[in-house]
Amino acid sequence: MKTFIVAGGVLAASLMLGGCASNLGGDVYTRDQARTVQTVRMGTVESVRAVQIEGTKTVVGPAAGAAVGGIAGSTIGGGRGSAVATVIGAVAGGMAGAAAEEGITRRQGVEITVREDDGQLRAYVQEVSDGQLFAPGDRVRILTVNGTSRVTR
Template sequence: MRKMMILAASMAVVSTLVTGCASSLTGDSYSRDDARQVQTVRLGTIVALRPVKIEGTKTAIGSVAGGAVGGIAGSSVGGGKGSAVAAVIGAVAGGLLGSAAEEGMTRTQGVEITIREDDGSLRAYVQAVEPNQIFRVDQRVRIMSVNGASRVAPL
């Protein structure tokens, strides 16, 4: 019973850690370092749009947390040397599953926006899809760039 409670608590911690590490890639999100920084603003017209998937994060958190949960679960199987072997197998399997879960939980839908900028240059930008924001071809937009990151917003 005690091991089941530990397993349940570990799963809750894994879920919190994985979702807490997801950073927003939408056009209206700024890092703390970007706040209050001067931005370069360019204007342009959308010439093409394409849906894309933005891969999720791949940190050690998912692997470590999954390994811990798997090791705890595996150690409850059998006794003696069998329990130790099951714990190792559980930890390895849990690590793999935890890593895959982290990537899957933080994966997001994105949009590739190709823009003919007013200076004549053609550039593509990728950002996460924002709720209630729809881009369309021939729409005028502004491109804000700061610290090497750019975002597109309607004009």
């Protein structure tokens, strides 16, 4: 029965962490951005560089990890030994959960440096999207809504 509880906790933690992942690609809009007027600027890609977008660091990962670690630790020993194992399991689980959340939500990104038609040179970072590969010399649109910009073709 205890194995079933631990396995269920691990599954729940995985589902919670997966739900934290957001898409930062140029072709994904939040609900707040949909049907909102956007400013459109044109430009030419100067350079493209692969980058890594750091994962999220919320309380969900450590909390889920601590819960699972505490449950797993409570299955070890009995009496005071079980209480100590529960605390150690919760601390270790919390640390593992934080690392897991950041790793699961980490994304491959691209830094696109654009010479805009007004002469400004600006860099934009966004998640790599299947249909949005950029190369120097490409003509692109820069769409900005509510202070958030994205580069598209």
